[in-house]
Amino acid sequence: GKTVVAEETVRRLIVSAPLVVHRVTLDERGGLEVGAESLEATLSVGSGTSASGPGSPACKRLVLVDGANAVPRVPRLLSTALDADPELLVLATSVPPLDVRGEHLLPLGPLALPKPGIHDPERAATSPAVRLFCEWMRASDPGFELITTNTGAVVELCIALDGLPVALELAARRAASLGVEGLLELYRTSGLAALTRRSSDSADRHHSLGQTIESTYG
Numbered sequence: 001g002k003t004v005v006a007e008e009t010v011r012r013l014i015v016s017a018p019l020v021v022h023r024v025t026l027d028e029r030g031g032l033e034v035g036a037e038s039l040e041a042t043l044s045v046g047s048g049t050s051a052s053g054p055g056s057p058a059c060k061r062l063v064l065v066d067g068a069n070a071v072p073r074v075p076r077l078l079s080t081a082l083d084a085d086p087e088l089l090v091l092a093t094s095v096p097p098l099d100v101r102g103e104h105l106l107p108l109g110p111l112a113l114p115k116p117g118i119h120d121p122e123r124a125a126t127s128p129a130v131r132l133f134c135e136w137m138r139a140s141d142p143g144f145e146l147i148t149t150n151t152g153a154v155v156e157l158c159i160a161l162d163g164l165p166v167a168l169e170l171a172a173r174r175a176a177s178l179g180v181e182g183l184l185e186l187y188r189t190s191g192l193a194a195l196t197r198r199s200s201d202s203a204d205r206h207h208s209l210g211q212t213i214e215s216t217y218g
Contacts, residue, residue, distance in 0.1 A: 001108050001165030002093035003066050009091060010064055018059040019089075026067040026074070036071045039063075043081035043088075060087055068092035075100050110163035114155045121146045124155050129163035136172030137180075144176075153180045160187060161195075170195040 010021055022042045026035040042063055063081075068074050075098045078090055082102065092098060097105055114127035124130045125146060133154060137144040146154060157180065161167040174194065175183040186194040 004165055004169075005106075005108060006064055006066065006091055006093050010062065013062065019062045020059045021062050021064065023064045023066065026065065026070040032071050036073060036077070039065060039074065040077055043077060060089055061085075062089040062091060065090060065092040067094070068098055069094040069096055074098070111165065111168075113159050113163045116155070116159060117152070118155050119148060119152045121148060121151050124151045127155075127158065129158040129161075129168060130154060132165060133158055133168045133172055136169050137175060140173055140176035150180050153184050157184050157187070160184075167195060 013019060014021060022045075024035060024039040024042055026032060026039070045061070065074065065078070068078075074092075078092070078098065078100050082088055082090065082100065090100075097103065111129040111132060112127055113129050114124050118124045125134070130146070134144070134146050157171055157175075158168065161171060171183060171187075174186075174196070178186065183194060
């Protein structure tokens, strides 16, 4: 959920203000120390970079650091960079606070769930968890609609997954091929093993719900 919120925040910011955005992901796949070195190099780049070349207005830099808590020295790197460049903006996702001076926190909790046993699509769609699941479903299956015959299964699945955004995304990707009812049955028998994806464009911890939990616990 943190990564999705951070990416959406950046998307909205660059629409309203000239920004040069750098992204650094810290996870096991790319090597944690390699990622930290990449972050250090990114932070050391001078500010005032122009978005469209010489003569254009100077843009602020925004560095998105995904998984900032994965490397112990990241808070020190951020503190040093922010002290050196007051115009630098950093948006970081982390499990614990980073305790960097000037840090503003936005705690994220699970999405609100529908009441059990709902079969009416309109009532179910008042739940943020159901709406997010349906958005992810339509991303993989544009023809998907929340209708009377599938609402009960969608509601049960969202409740079973506690409204966790990353779990809803993984579930929707699998349900696009298995169907919502098929995925729900698989989840009942296989548990977390049912929630995986093969996509290579995400951090290792986002490839399955089991890996997400293990990474957070670690």
